[in-house]
Amino acid sequence: MSEAGDAPAAPPAPRKRRVQGGLATADVVLSAHAGGNAALFPQILALHVPAGSLVADVTFGQGVFWREVPPGRYRLLASDLATGTDCRALPHADASLDALVLDPPYMEGLLRPKPETRGGLGSHAALRRYYDAGGGRAGPGGGRWHQAVLDLYLDAAREARRVLRDHGILIVKCQDEVSANRQELTHVQIVTGLAALGFYARDLFVLMRPNRPGIARLLRQVHARKNHSYFLVFQKVPAGQEVARYRSRGPVPPRAG
Template sequence: MSEAEAEPGPPEAPAAAKPRRVQSGVATAEAVLSAHVAGNAELFPRIMALHVPPGAVVADVTFGGGVFWKRVPPGLYRLLATDLSTGTDFRALPYADGSVDAVVLDPPYMEGLLRAKAETRGGLGTHAALRTAYSSGREVAGAASGRWHQAVLDLYLEASGEARRVLRDHGVLIVKCQDEVSANRQELTHVQLVCALAELGFYARDLFVVVRPNRPNVARLVRQVHARKNHSYFLVFQKVPDGESVARYRTRDVPIARRPGSPGGS
């Protein structure tokens, strides 16, 4: 029998249908957003819930009046609260290397708060508490190597270097900051910090914009040159282990060690 006369074989079975993709997760309107018209006390617990697991050891090194923590359930984290009023400089923390799961940092973010001379130092009105707790001149400004806005950056970077020392690998650093105009120069502090902390070995994990709910008072305005700042930032960083590339790092869970008495601990 020729090839042309060969009997046809059995029909091919139809290709198996691909399983339909099923969307996972639960529908919700409660996702944490990146921009908020709110106060620090309202937003901070949501940032913590998203980025720091319960039971974590958290060093708030600029605790002050504890405003950030007013709406965080007591006992949810093991909080280590310090500032200058407790005798602790956030550039020289009393913690062992790699002993902390998360650090919270909110130093003075205006260069006027860091001036050494009392007659030119900022910190009146709503900034009086910052001046009293963190910017008494000799303690802060006297140790800063730069002037004007550079003094602000120096403070952040020295504190961030110390935070890296005490953080465990993949631990979280939460930084509060605000851009400013200093010496007639626009200083985008949040951008400067993201770039500088990458050099220190931190991955920029998240960013939150906080818009103040009321309009700021502006006194003695002769001619406006820059937009008046009415927003600030929470920056969330993650410690990249030594030897790993910050550029190739990916967000991962914070691997805290469960401790007796902590949520989920034995």
């Protein structure tokens, strides 16, 4: 209480109202798409990988992912089995890359050791010949059936962690499958496995094929036929930090040079 003769206390200054920034828009990158890899992949890069980044696509193949990426936007290191590069043993130095793209065979039929029972033709033919357990080569991780698929992803992710800088981006293409009468949710297994390796699951995209898949022979349908695949985006969590406490942060600016 003020004493007699004291001037009345000034009222407190009004607090400034917080004004939300940004603009109202529907022009955003969505999590589900119908179409092909080439249309979606540039959107993933634009959202998660800054221009000028050093990006290794270690399963480049025919370069379908990159067909609609503006030339020169990234410093691309394209390699695959045709160049002698195994995604499980990369020629890059430790912590030298800003981002890495991985799209290995994701169906167990492509990795069977016996040629007469091995599935798949077309774009995965070279990968199938190299990563199978035939021809005197060890199969991925020593596993069989779907486990061989998962082993391949995990072995490649370990190598990706070695060559990526801290907070670097790993983009993984995968698809769920039914193998040996078991529903295998491959994308869940990869997210769980990579978390144990020190990767934070930053984003997920569902890609649905625009046409209906054909079936040569069908006796009785037990599971829904897969007509979608995934792009999973991971971020390398620095050693000593907990994946469970890691938070999304803005894309790390590319290194110079």
